[in-house]
Amino acid sequence: MPKELKCGFVSIIGRPNTGKSTLLNQLVGEKVAIVSPVPQTTRMNVRGIFTDARGQIVFVDTPGWHIGRDGLDRFMNRSCQNSLEGVDSIIYVVDTSRAVGEEERQVVRHLKDVKVPVIMALNKIDLKGKYLHDYIALWEESRGQAVGQMRDFVMIPVAGRDGIQTDKILEALFGFLPEGPFLYEADVVSDMPAKLLASDIIREKLFCLTREELPHSIAVVIEEMRPVKGKTTRIRAVIYVERDSQKEIVIGEKGQMLKKTGTLARAELETLLDTKVFLELYVKARKNWRDDQNMLADMGCVFEI
Numbered sequence: 355m356p357k358e359l360k361c362g363f364v365s366i367i368g369r370p371n372t373g374k375s376t377l378l379n380q381l382v383g384e385k386v387a388i389v390s391p392v393p394q395t396t397r398m399n400v401r402g403i404f405t406d407a408r409g410q411i412v413f414v415d416t417p418g419w420h421i422g423r424d425g426l427d428r429f430m431n432r433s434c435q436n437s438l439e440g441v442d443s444i445i446y447v448v449d450t451s452r453a454v455g456e457e458e459r460q461v462v463r464h465l466k467d468v469k470v471p472v473i474m475a476l477n478k479i480d481l482k483g484k485y486l487h488d489y490i491a492l493w494e495e496s497r498g499q500a501v502g503q504m505r506d507f508v509m510i511p512v513a514g515r516d517g518i519q520t521d522k523i524l525e526a527l528f529g530f531l532p533e534g535p536f537l538y539e540a541d542v543v544s545d546m547p548a549k550l551l552a553s554d555i556i557r558e559k560l561f562c563l564t565r566e567e568l569p570h571s572i573a574v575v576i577e578e579m580r581p582v583k584g585k586t587t588r589i590r591a592v593i594y595v596e597r598d599s600q601k602e603i604v605i606g607e608k609g610q611m612l613k614k615t616g617t618l619a620r621a622e623l624e625t626l627l628d629t630k631v632f633l634e635l636y637v638k639a640r641k642n643w644r645d646d647q648n649m650l651a652d653m654g655c656v657f658e659i
């Protein structure tokens with residue numbers, strides 16, 4: 355009898371900027387989620403699928419679980435909470451180069467009652483892991499047990515960016531996951547709609563180029579995306595900011611910032627879509643969009659009922 359293949363859902367959880375999306379891309383072996391040095395880059399759950407001879411893992415990358423109250427914050431944190439439902443295992447990603455803080459304590463509180471196996475990815479180990487033991491102590495305190503005695507729990511020091519020890523995560527997961535039929539064809543790595551992918555790629559370029567406070571005020575909405583003759587995709591995107599003064603930053607002197615953003619985004623979109631891309635970018639100010647439900651819906655930040 356051939357051995358049954360494993361298949362299951364695995365949620366990737368942690369506070370902002372710990373390297374969850376980088377780890378997802380490394381595990382899947384392709385870029386399926388955007389990454390930037392700015393906390394709160396990921397704004398909604400993103401699936402990445404890994405398949406090999408052992409089975410199939412459907413990863414769910416989540417926004418950084420954070421402290422915040424506006425409409426977008428609530429959507430992001432609810433996405434994290436929802437991702438815990440019905441999963442077969444959780445990868446809890448911590449940044450061992452940064453001290454534990456209140457946000458981390460909150461994440462641990464959210465994970466306190468999960469019943470599925472947890473892999474604690476002690477990430478960014480290339481930076482020497484100064485705070486590694488604090489994270490372990492916090493986890494032990496929360497569970498009231500020494501890690502050596504915990505069942506269904508594994509700690510793995512990793513550097514997601516460089517792929518150090520990430521294969522150990524896959525090994526551990528295939529140990530935990532149930533047997534079952536594949537949910538996706540073996541060559542599928544992502545199920546993200548093209549429009550959301552396009553807006554995320556543009557946002558990623560802006561996050562990497564602008565830094566500091568501005569990214570939290572940026573949203574990208576694709577108003578049009580359609581094929582035109584001669585293997586070209588036409589994309590019209592609006593970059594929203596909250597104030598007119600921020601428009602100037604996004605546009606840059608003589609339009610340089612916007613031009614750079616467009617060039618970087620277009621190159622990536624052309625590879626991804628395998629067509630030429632005609633990309634039009636507009637910048638608009640919209641006050642308090644983070645609390646505007648219509649705007650959040652346009653960005654794809656809605657829960658399906």
Ligand SMILES: Nc1nc2c(ncn2[C@@H]2O[C@H](COP(=O)(O)OP(=O)(O)OP(=O)(O)O)[C@@H](O)[C@H]2O)c(=O)[nH]1
Pocket residue numbers: 368369370371372373374375376377388389390391392393394395396397416417418419477478479480481512513514515516
């Ligand atoms: N040194 C080092 N940096 C890393 C590693 N993994 C990720 N990073 C960096 O950490 C930053 C955040 O990475 P992301 O993958 O966007 O982190 P995230 O947890 O998805 O962040 P949010 O989506 O904002 O919650 C980026 O600048 C990455 O390059 C790592 O293993 N080592």
Ligand SMILES: [Mg+2]
Pocket residue numbers: 374375376387388389395396416417418
């Ligand atoms: Mg992310």
